[in-house]
Amino acid sequence: MVFGQVVIGPPGSGKTTYCNGMSQFLQLVGRKVAVINLDPANDSLPYDCVINIEDLIKLSDVMAEHSLGPNGGLIFCMDYLEKNIDWLESKLKPLLKDHYLLFDFPGQVELFFLHENAKKVIMKLIKKLNLRLTAVHLVDAHLCSDPGKYVSALLLSLSTMLHMELPHVNVLSKIDLIENYGKLDFNLDFYTDVLDLSYLQCHLDQDPRYAKYRKLTKELCEVIENYSLVNFTTLDIQDKESVGNLVKLIDKTNGYIFAGIDASAVEFSKIAVGPVDWEYYRYPFFTLNLLSSPVMFFRINFFFHMSFCNQYYSFSILEEFLLLICSWN
Numbered sequence: 001m002v003f004g005q006v007v008i009g010p011p012g013s014g015k016t017t018y019c020n021g022m023s024q025f026l027q028l029v030g031r032k033v034a035v036i037n038l039d040p041a042n043d044s045l046p047y048d049c050v051i052n053i054e055d056l057i058k059l060s061d062v063m064a065e066h067s068l069g070p071n072g073g074l075i076f077c078m079d080y081l082e083k084n085i086d087w088l089e090s091k092l093k094p095l096l097k098d099h100y101l102l103f104d105f106p107g108q109v110e111l112f113f114l115h116e117n118a119k120k121v122i123m124k125l126i127k128k129l130n131l132r133l134t135a136v137h138l139v140d141a142h143l144c145s146d147p148g149k150y151v152s153a154l155l156l157s158l159s160t161m162l163h164m165e166l167p168h169v170n171v172l173s174k175i176d177l178i179e180n181y182g183k184l185d186f187n188l189d190f191y192t193d194v195l196d197l198s199y200l201q202c203h204l205d206q207d208p209r210y211a212k213y214r215k216l217t218k219e220l221c222e223v224i225e226n227y228s229l230v231n232f233t234t235l236d237i238q239d240k241e242s243v244g245n246l247v248k249l250i251d252k253t254n255g256y257i258f259a260g261i262d263a264s265a266v267e268f269s270k271i272a273v274g275p276v277d278w279e280y281y282r283y284p285f286f287t288l289n290l291l292s293s294p295v296m297f298f299r300i301n302f303f304f305h306m307s308f309c310n311q312y313y314s315f316s317i318l319e320e321f322l323l324l325i326c327s328w329n
């Protein structure tokens with residue numbers, strides 16, 4: 001089984017910097033990492049990429065040949081990549097034995113909540129190569145400094161989660177810079193946990209001319225709350241503790257901590273077996289005590305780890321549980 005991350009997010013949210021920092025961090029903890037650049041607009045790459053979409057198709061050529069702008073050109077490139085998925089598969093195959101994959105995608109957000117090409121590329125790779133990928137969706141933390149921008153970030157994250165259908169982690173990137181945009185209206189927890197958005201209302205412009213805007217924002221917030229899917233974790237890519245916490249979270253969502261049998265003992269002790277932080281207890285925990293016969297007492301600790309943000313489900317003993325129910329009858 002091969003694990004990895006699909007790194008997505010709006011332009012400038014820090015995807016390329018993330019791939020560089022994350023690959024260095026993972027290499028330091030003992031993983032063999034391969035970064036795959038699927039952004040044809042990435043001119044200067046700070047990392048050594050093993051596969052570069054530029055070897056297949058160049059954005060500048062597409063724009064010149066088809067008289068397209070950068071956005072249309074990128075959509076053309078993704079379409080071309082989907083049609084030539086064999087090229088990517090053949091490049092990935094030698095890496096499957098022992099590498100952890102980081103896919104750096106373009107920043108055009110419509111690729112991830114509207115168009116199907118990028119999703120189809122990912123789904124085909126997952127199915128054919130048996131990959132376990134988590135979507136890491138980066139959003140610039142400065143959006144928290146304005147209620148309207150924050151609601152847009154929530155909507156973008158929600159639509160991307162619904163569209164991509166992958167284990168998903170939303171990240172507020174560049175958290176080290178958040179204080180540069182002034183004091184936040186609420187504690188950081190308010191923005192990361194997304195529990196009650198009604199408080200945002202009083203921080204919107206109270207001018208009577210903005211009444212419709214406030215009503216629209218209120219109703220959009222209700223949509224987000226009704227889905228109850230979005231929350232965020234934070235990241236400062238230069239802080240190893242921040243990157244380490246994110247790695248732990250991603251490892252839980254794609255199952256790496258349970259199946260990373262190729263990982264070194266050092267890595268396991270540092271990342272997977274480290275003390276669980278409070279994030280772990282966000283998942284509902286059920287303990288079922290079942291008396292299956294007068295002499296037999298079965299105690300089943302049924303861990304049903306479920307995070308809406310992470311979309312991670314562990315049904316490892318579900319089978320055992322069903323068998324027990326059958327034998328009970």
Ligand SMILES: Nc1nc2c(ncn2[C@@H]2O[C@H](COP(=O)(O)OP(=O)(O)OP(=O)(O)O)[C@@H](O)[C@H]2O)c(=O)[nH]1
Binds near residue numbers: 106176238
């Ligand atoms: N302070 C700080 N700066 C960051 C962080 N992550 C990224 N940056 C900076 O943010 C800027 C944009 O980062 P990129 O990695 O180019 O962003 P991108 O999402 O790849 O951008 P596009 O390729 O245009 O989609 C760069 O100047 C980075 O140095 C962070 O965690 N902290």
